[in-house]
Amino acid sequence: MLTPLEVENRLERILLKVQKPGRYIGGEMNIVVKEWDRVKTRLALVFPDIYDIGISNLGLQILYDLVNQRPDALAERAYAPWVDMEGLMRSNGIPLYSLESKHPLADFDILGFSLPYETLYTNTLNLLDLAGIPLRAADRGASDPLIIAGGHACFNPEPMYAFIDAFVIGEGEEVLLEIIDTHQRAKRAGLTREAMLLELAGIPGVYVPLFYDVKYLEDGTPASITPSVPGVPRTVVKRMVAKLPPPTTRFLVPNIDVVHNRVSIEVMRGCTRGCRFCQAGMITRPVRERSVDEIVAASQAAVDATGAEELALLSLSSSDYTDIVELVTKIGEKFGDKHLSVSLPSLRIDTVSVALMEKLEDRRSGGFTLAPEAATERMRRIINKYITDEQLLETARQVYSRGWVNIKLYFMIGHPSETIEDVQAIADLCKRVLAEGRKVLGNKAKVHAGVSTFIPKPHTPFQWVSIDTAEQIKAKQTLLMHELRGSAFKLSWTLPEDTLLEGWLSRGDRRMAEVVYSAWKNGTKFDAWQDQRNFDAWTGAFTAQKLDPAFYTHRPRRADEVFPWEHISDTVRRKYLYNDYLRSLSGAIHPDCRENCDACGILPTFANTRREYPGIYWKCPEVRSPASRKLAVPKGG
Numbered sequence: 001m002l003t004p005l006e007v008e009n010r011l012e013r014i015l016l017k018v019q020k021p022g023r024y025i026g027g028e029m030n031i032v033v034k035e036w037d038r039v040k041t042r043l044a045l046v047f048p049d050i051y052d053i054g055i056s057n058l059g060l061q062i063l064y065d066l067v068n069q070r071p072d073a074l075a076e077r078a079y080a081p082w083v084d085m086e087g088l089m090r091s092n093g094i095p096l097y098s099l100e101s102k103h104p105l106a107d108f109d110i111l112g113f114s115l116p117y118e119t120l121y122t123n124t125l126n127l128l129d130l131a132g133i134p135l136r137a138a139d140r141g142a143s144d145p146l147i148i149a150g151g152h153a154c155f156n157p158e159p160m161y162a163f164i165d166a167f168v169i170g171e172g173e174e175v176l177l178e179i180i181d182t183h184q185r186a187k188r189a190g191l192t193r194e195a196m197l198l199e200l201a202g203i204p205g206v207y208v209p210l211f212y213d214v215k216y217l218e219d220g221t222p223a224s225i226t227p228s229v230p231g232v233p234r235t236v237v238k239r240m241v242a243k244l245p246p247p248t249t250r251f252l253v254p255n256i257d258v259v260h261n262r263v264s265i266e267v268m269r270g271c272t273r274g275c276r277f278c279q280a281g282m283i284t285r286p287v288r289e290r291s292v293d294e295i296v297a298a299s300q301a302a303v304d305a306t307g308a309e310e311l312a313l314l315s316l317s318s319s320d321y322t323d324i325v326e327l328v329t330k331i332g333e334k335f336g337d338k339h340l341s342v343s344l345p346s347l348r349i350d351t352v353s354v355a356l357m358e359k360l361e362d363r364r365s366g367g368f369t370l371a372p373e374a375a376t377e378r379m380r381r382i383i384n385k386y387i388t389d390e391q392l393l394e395t396a397r398q399v400y401s402r403g404w405v406n407i408k409l410y411f412m413i414g415h416p417s418e419t420i421e422d423v424q425a426i427a428d429l430c431k432r433v434l435a436e437g438r439k440v441l442g443n444k445a446k447v448h449a450g451v452s453t454f455i456p457k458p459h460t461p462f463q464w465v466s467i468d469t470a471e472q473i474k475a476k477q478t479l480l481m482h483e484l485r486g487s488a489f490k491l492s493w494t495l496p497e498d499t500l501l502e503g504w505l506s507r508g509d510r511r512m513a514e515v516v517y518s519a520w521k522n523g524t525k526f527d528a529w530q531d532q533r534n535f536d537a538w539t540g541a542f543t544a545q546k547l548d549p550a551f552y553t554h555r556p557r558r559a560d561e562v563f564p565w566e567h568i569s570d571t572v573r574r575k576y577l578y579n580d581y582l583r584s585l586s587g588a589i590h591p592d593c594r595e596n597c598d599a600c601g602i603l604p605t606f607a608n609t610r611r612e613y614p615g616i617y618w619k620c621p622e623v624r625s626p627a628s629r630k631l632a633v634p635k636g637g
């Protein structure tokens with residue numbers, strides 16, 4: 001393996017030949033470079049897409065900051081080199097290396113891959129290959145790094161089970177430190193790799209696929225997923241931090257233009273709206289909030305530490321933050337005259353949101369985003385994102401009359417029980433919104449319809465339903481293209497191939513790992529990039545593995561089907577999800593569960609944690625101690 005100096009020397013020969021060499025050199029403001037030999041654990045955090053996207057990943061920045069606070073460990077970073085750089089790295093014998101110290105990744109103790117979405121899987125294989133590390137967990141030995149992965153996609157880890165030693169299920173802040181501790185103890189004790197993995201499997205929230213067996217029924221669905229050794233949990237329950245830790249403020253500042261050059265402060269985690277298509281809303285429960293003062297102070301510290309001109313206040317549903325008006329007022333007071341652009345994503349469709357945005361947004365050019373997701377009230381009941389058409393139109397009127405020229409409307413096609421009339425309604429609603437704009441702005445008003453295709457995700461009420469076929473998707477998209485013509489409209493959509501690919505991987509089982517491997521061998525990577533991914537490589541991989549892709553996408557699941565992710569728990573009960581799916585079929589909606597707890601199942605698992613953190617941070621009901629419950633039993637009861 002090359003030394004860091006040799007890596008640097010070889011890099012000098014190639015960097016001027018590639019696009020954006022700044023992606024590959026590190027040296028950013030707030031970078032942490034520790035002395036390699038003075039720590040016990042060296043961790044490389046890897047985002048398997050290019051620097052321009054990975055640098056702003058908040059999860060990775062949090063973990064980078066957290067691990068580097070430990071005197072006995074260091075965290076460095078690596079991203080996927082773009083194809084030009086990868087070609088030159090391979091031809092010049094340069095393995096994947098870290099930006100901080102230029103050490104080859106194979107020199108690290110642990111590689112932590114961030115897998116927020118499934119289309120990063122082939123890149124993960126490609127990066128392991130570029131690093132010279134055996135791709136399969138079974139082929140790795142004592143001198144190879146431990147390969148771990150975390151992120152939302154890992155709530156169904158099975159399509160990657162063959163390549164990852166241990167998955168982190170849920171929030172990483174505490175568990176990553178426990179993995180480092182365990183790894184250090186295992187090293188000190190001279191444990192074999194398998195014994196070390198067994199230790200890791202004992203950490204709550206860590207899933208080591210090596211210790212689980214999957215059996216299948218004749219119809220190809222799983223019959224059971226069970227531990228193969230004693231002492232590992234039958235179900236791996238997600239990790240969740242009871243109280244959000246102080247936000248990261250020392251953000252890395254990229255040296256080049258990137259997709260989001262901004263600092264991000266997480267306002268709250270979790271969501272209780274219960275949109276039935278939304279995996280993030282289910283797997284990140286419960287809602288935990290930060291205080292207004294903490295957010296404002298962290299925003300100031302982050303801006304001071306980076307000189308940022310853009311601040312993102314992140315959450316899954318900003319309008320639901322308890323003190324949103326106070327927060328926006330205080331942020332406005334603090335930064336109003338500082339030319340700081342503040343974004344507040346995922347606002348509810350109501351006039352309060354327009355007023356909030358008006359306080360923050362000094363540029364109207366970017367457009368105002370509303371995400372009704374469906375265009376008929378019937379369909380919005382089915383997905384449990386209920387608003388009336390009139391609420392939407394009134395909000396649109398307010399947006400246009402306050403100076404925004406362009407409204408972006410996000411929809412999905414392919415929701416369960418959708419008819420062609422529901423798709424036609426998307427076009428009709430866009431026209432009605434534009435008509436409101438024209439009343440105020442004349443021909444200047446614009447509507448941008450972003451129409452993606454619904455993909456059922458694990459751990460949601462819709463995990464039982466099938467995905468539209470490519471032909472159905474194309475027919476719906478053709479209708480919209482025909483209807484939304486003219487310069488006032490812009491229409492964007494997701495290609496059916498991208499929908500199918502994500503659909504196969506989202507609900508894939510262990511057999512899908514060989515499809516991922518074959519697809520990568522067939523030449524696909526950067527599957528999140530339309531101009532890079534090779535769809536034929538995927539269909540060829542299914543053929544080679546004798547698997548039918550339609551099995552994963554175009555098939556409603558039996559009510560009692562064992563899912564490939566059955567042994568992974570986000571603590572929302574399966575029965576709750578199924579009942580909610582049945583409720584959707586009758587158009588029954590349920591409001592924000594903070595107002596009326598829907599008993600989703602998380603509290604029985606986290607009852608003790610909830611008791612330890614009573615009051616305002618959690619938005620679920622208080623859990624009484626067993627003693628007080630006993631006291632509450634009526635006489636004779």
Ligand code: SF4
Pocket residue numbers: 272285286287593594596597598599600601602603619620621
């Ligand atoms: S426990 Fe109740 S309030 Fe908390 S997330 Fe579940 S349904 Fe909502």
